[in-house]
Amino acid sequence: xxxxxxxxxxxxxxxxxxxxxxxxxxxxxxxxxxxxxxxxxxxxxxxxxxxxxxxxxxxxxxxxxxxxxxxxxxxxxxxxxxxxxxxxxxxxxxxxxxxxxxxxxxxxxxxxxxxxxxxxxxxxxxxxxxxxxxxxxxxxxxxxxxxxxxxxxxxxxxxxxxxxxxxxxxxxxxxxxxxxxxxxxxxxxxxxxxxxxxxxxxxxxxxxxxxxxxx
Amino acid sequence: xxxxxxxxxxxxxxxxxxxxxxxxxxxxxxxxxxxxxxxxxxxxxxxxxxxxxxxxxxxxxxxxxxxxxxxxxxxxxxxxxxxxxxxxxxxxxxxxxxxxxxxxxxxxxxxxxxxxxxxxxxxxxxxxxxxxxxxxxxxxxxxxxxxxxxxxxxxxxxxxxxxxxxxxxxxxxxxxxxxxxxxxxxxxxxxxxxxxxxxxxxxxxxxxxxxxxxxxxxxxxxxxxxxxxxxxxxxxxxxxxxxxxxxxxxxxxxxxxxxxxxxxxxxxxxxxxxxxxxxxxxxxxxxxxxxxxxxxxxxxxxxxxxxxxxxxxxxxxxxxxxxxxxxxxxxxxxxxxxxxxxxxxxxxxxxxxxxxxxxxxxxxxxxxxxxxxxxxxxxxxxxxxxxxxxxxxxxx
Numbered sequence: 001x002x003x004x005x006x007x008x009x010x011x012x013x014x015x016x017x018x019x020x021x022x023x024x025x026x027x028x029x030x031x032x033x034x035x036x037x038x039x040x041x042x043x044x045x046x047x048x049x050x051x052x053x054x055x056x057x058x059x060x061x062x063x064x065x066x067x068x069x070x071x072x073x074x075x076x077x078x079x080x081x082x083x084x085x086x087x088x089x090x091x092x093x094x095x096x097x098x099x100x101x102x103x104x105x106x107x108x109x110x111x112x113x114x115x116x117x118x119x120x121x122x123x124x125x126x127x128x129x130x131x132x133x134x135x136x137x138x139x140x141x142x143x144x145x146x147x148x149x150x151x152x153x154x155x156x157x158x159x160x161x162x163x164x165x166x167x168x169x170x171x172x173x174x175x176x177x178x179x180x181x182x183x184x185x186x187x188x189x190x191x192x193x194x195x196x197x198x199x200x201x202x203x204x205x206x207x208x209x210x211x212x213x214x215x
Numbered sequence: 216x217x218x219x220x221x222x223x224x225x226x227x228x229x230x231x232x233x234x235x236x237x238x239x240x241x242x243x244x245x246x247x248x249x250x251x252x253x254x255x256x257x258x259x260x261x262x263x264x265x266x267x268x269x270x271x272x273x274x275x276x277x278x279x280x281x282x283x284x285x286x287x288x289x290x291x292x293x294x295x296x297x298x299x300x301x302x303x304x305x306x307x308x309x310x311x312x313x314x315x316x317x318x319x320x321x322x323x324x325x326x327x328x329x330x331x332x333x334x335x336x337x338x339x340x341x342x343x344x345x346x347x348x349x350x351x352x353x354x355x356x357x358x359x360x361x362x363x364x365x366x367x368x369x370x371x372x373x374x375x376x377x378x379x380x381x382x383x384x385x386x387x388x389x390x391x392x393x394x395x396x397x398x399x400x401x402x403x404x405x406x407x408x409x410x411x412x413x414x415x416x417x418x419x420x421x422x423x424x425x426x427x428x429x430x431x432x433x434x435x436x437x438x439x440x441x442x443x444x445x446x447x448x449x450x451x452x453x454x455x456x457x458x459x460x461x462x463x464x465x466x467x468x469x470x471x472x473x474x475x476x477x478x479x480x481x482x483x484x485x486x487x488x489x490x491x492x493x494x495x496x497x498x499x500x501x502x503x504x505x506x507x508x509x510x511x512x513x514x515x516x517x518x519x520x521x522x523x524x525x526x527x528x529x530x531x532x533x534x535x536x537x538x539x540x541x542x543x544x545x546x547x548x549x550x551x552x553x554x555x556x557x558x559x560x561x562x563x564x565x566x567x568x569x570x571x572x573x574x575x576x577x578x579x580x581x582x583x584x585x586x587x588x589x590x591x592x593x594x595x596x597x598x599x600x601x602x603x604x605x606x607x608x609x610x611x
Contacts, residue, residue: 052603057516078520085518094609098510100228101221108216113517118216159518 006069007032008162008195009054014063016049026050026063029213031163036186036196038205041215050215051167051199055088056080068162085114089156089194091166091185095148097140103127103151104136107158114159126154129191130184149181157192164194171202182208218523222530225503232502236495237539243489244543244582249550250485251574254478256566258471261287264402265463267337269445272301272452273434278461279470285316285434286463288326288402292319295431296458304452305435309444314436317414320374320385322407325360327374327390329411337436338401344368345394351412354390358398359405366392374417385417489582492539493589496532500593503528511597512605521598528594529587536586540579544571 007030015025024046031037041047052058053072054065060073067087075083089110097106107123127133130150135143143151149169156164166185170178182198182205189196198205206212226233264286273281274294283290298315305313314337317329328334332347335355345368348355356366366372371389390409398404415430437460439445445462452460504511511524548568555566571579 048607052607055516057603057606078522081515081518081520084516090516092606096509096513096609098221098513100224105216105224109221109514110517112216113514113519113523115518155517 007066008035008068009197010066011054012064012066014050014053014060014065016046016053016058016061024049026215027213031195031197031211033195034190035211036189036209037198038209038212039197039199039215040201040203040206040212042201045215047199047201047215048167051165054163054197055090055165056084082115085159086116087162089159089161089164091152091156091164091169093168093171095152097148097151097155099139099141101140102137103132103140103143106140106151107155110155110158114161116159123154123158126157127151129188130154146177146180150184153184153188157188157194160192161194164189164192164196166196166198166200168200168202169198170205171200175204178202178204218527218530222527222534225507225527226531226534229499229503232499233535236492236499236535237542239488239495240492240536240539240582240586241542241546243485243492244540244578245546245550246481246488247485247578248544248547248575250478250481251578252547252551252566252572253554254474255572255574257474261467261471263400264338265467267438268436268463269439270437270449270460270462271434272296272304272437272458272460275457275459278459279466281434281459281461282463282466284318285436286402288318288328288406292433293459295433296435298430298432300456300458301432301435304456304458305437307448309440309448310437311440312438315411315432316434316436317411317432319433320376320414320417322360322372322374322390323364325357325363325405325407327354327407327409327414329409329414331411334408334436335396335403338399338403340399340401340403341397343395343397345392347394348409349393351410351416352388352390353393353409354413355394355396355408356392357396357404357406357408360407361392361395366395368392368395388413388417489585492582493585496535496586497589497593499535500528500532500590501596503531504593504597508597508600508605509609511600512602515600515602516606524600525594525598528597529590532586532590532594533583536583539586540582543582544575544579 009031011026011030012028015023017023026046029037039047039050049058053060056072056075065072070083072080072083098109101109104120104123104127107126108118108120111118111123124133124136127136130153132143132147132150132154135147140148140151164185169185170181173181185196185198186208198209268286271281271285273285273292274296276293280290281293284292301313301315304310312333314330314333316334318326320327335347343358345355360366370392373384373386373389375384390407390413396403411432439448449460449462452458514524551566552568555568
C-alpha cells in the first residue's frame with residue numbers, strides 16, 4: 001500500500017438502480033487519511049443505499065468503490081464479508097445489540113466477526129474510554145439511550161476498522177447530545193486510526209467537516 | 216467469543232422455547248430407549264430360558280400356561296400327569312432326553328421344584344457352595360433365593376402349599392440347604408431345587424413299594440433327537456394320551472405377538488413424540504429467524520459470513536439435540552433402575568443401567584441428526600437474509 005498517495009476510499013461513476021426501476025447516480029468523491037467526510041442529502045437521495053454500498057452490504061451494480069486499494073466489486077460474497085469485518089465499523093441510527101449477550105460480549109462478538117483477535121483488554125479499555133466500563137457485564141437492554149450510543153461506537157471500533165461509517169448518528173438528538181456524540185465519533189475514530197464518514201441530513205454537523213459530499 | 220458460545224447464549228436467551236423443545240425431545244428419546252431396552256431384555260430372557268427345550272409335556276389345559284409355568288416358572292401349573300405315562304413317552308426313539316419336574320410348593324413365594332440334576336445342567340448352572348441334592352428334603356437354592364432370605368448351608372426351612380406363598384405350611388418336613396448355585400441369569404436363580412420324592416412326601420403321596428405307577432409329576436421337558444420330532448410328537452401326545460404337549464418356541468412367539476403389539480404401539484408413540492421434537496426444533500429456529508433477523512443482519516454487518524450464520528443455527532439445533540438425548544437417556548435409565556427391581560422379580564430381567572447399548576447409540580445419533588435436519592431449512596433461510604433490506608427496514 002502506498003500510504004499518503006492512495007486515498008483510503010474512492011468512489012467513481014457509482015450508480016444504483018432499484019427494483020422499481022428508479023436509478024440514483026452518486027457523485028465521485030475521495031477520502032484520504034485523517035480526513036473525515038460528511039455525506040449529506042435529504043430523504044430519498046440514496047443515503048442509506050450509499051452507506052450499504054460502501055460497507056459492502058449491497059452489491060455494486062455500476063461504477064466502482066475502492067477501499068484501501070481493494071475494489072469491492074471484485075470481491076466474492078465471502079471475501080466481502082471478511083473485508084467488511086476487518087475494514088469497516090458501522091454505527092447505525094438506532095443502536096441495537098445482540099440481546100442474548102452482555103455489553104462486553106457484544107464488543108467481543110464484533111472483534112470475533114471482524115476477524116481480529118478477541119481481545120477483552122482492548123474491549124474493556126474502549127468501554128472505559130467511552131465511560132461505560134461499569135456496565136460491561138450488564139444486559140444491553142438495561143442501558144440508557146446515551147449509553148447505547150456509546151456502546152454502538154465502541155462496537156464499531158472494536159475490530160480496529162480503517163473506516164468508521166456512521167448513519168444519522170445525531171438526527172434524533174438535541175443540540176447538546178448531538179455535539180457530544182459527534183465529539184465522541186471524531187475523537188475515538190482519530191484515536192483508533194479510523195477515518196470517520198458520517199452520512200446524515202443533520203445540518204448542524206456541517207460546521208464540523210471540511211470535506212463534504214452532497215447527494 | 217465464538218460461534219459455540221453465541222449459539223449457547225442464544226439458547227439461554229429464550230429459555231422457555233428451548234425448554235419446551237428439550238422436554239419434547241427428551242420424552243421421545245426416553246420412551247424409545249426404554250422400549251428398546253425392555254423389549255430387548257424380554258426377548259433375551261425368554262429366549263435364554265427355552266434354550267435346549269424342544270417340547271414340554273404336562274396336563275391338558277392352556278399350552279401357553281404350561282410353558283409359562285414349566286419353563287419360566289411364572290404361572291400356575293396346568294395340573295399333574297402320571298409319571299408312568301410320561302416315562303412311556305420318554306422311551307420314544309425320537310426323544311433324546313427328558314427332565315421331569317414336580318412343582319407346586321413354595322417357600323415365601325419362591326418355587327420349590329423337584330427334579331434331577333440334569334435340570335441344572337440344562338441352564339449351565341454351577342454350584343457356588345455345598346453340593347447338589349441327593350436325598351429327599353435336601354435343597355439347593357438359586358443364587359437370588361439364597362441372597363433374598365439369607366439362607367446358608369445347613370439352614371432349614373418349611374415349604375408351604377401353592378406357589379404364591381399364601382398356602383398352609385407343611386410343618387412335618389423341614390428342608391435342609393445342602394448347596395447354593397452360582398448366579399446364571401436363568402430361571403434357576405429364583406428356584407429352590409430338590410428331589411421329586413420331597414414333593415411327593417410333603418403331599419403325603421407315599422408310594423408304597425416305590426413303584427412309579429401311582430406317582431405324578433407336573434411337567435416334563437423334552438429334547439428331541441432331531442427336528443423331525445417337532446412335526447409328529449406333539450400331535451401324537453395330544454391325540455393319543457391324556458397329556459398335553461406344547462412347543463415353547465411357538466408359545467413364546469405367540470406371547471411376543473401380544474407383547475409385540477403393545478411394544479409397536481408404544482414405538483409409534485415414541486417416534487411421533489420424536490417427530491414433534493424435530494418440528495419443535497424447526498419452529499424454534501424459524502421463530503428465531505423472525506425474532507432475530509435484525510441481530511443476524513447485524514452480525515453480517517460486523518463481518519460474519521453466511522457460513523458462520525448457518526453454522527450458528529445448526530449448532531443451536533445440535534446443542535438442543537445433544538441435551539435432549541442426554542436427558543432422555545438419563546430418564547430412561549432411571550426408569551430402568553426402578554423397573555429392574557420389579558421386572559427382575561417377574562420376568563428375570565436385569566438391564567445394565569450404566570452403559571448404552573449399540574441401538575441406544577444409534578438412537579442418540581439419529582435424534583441429533585434429526586434435529587440438525589430440522590434446522591437446515593431455517594439455517595439456509597437465515598444465512599441468505601438480505602442484510603441491507605433487513606437493516607434498512609428497522610432504521611426507518
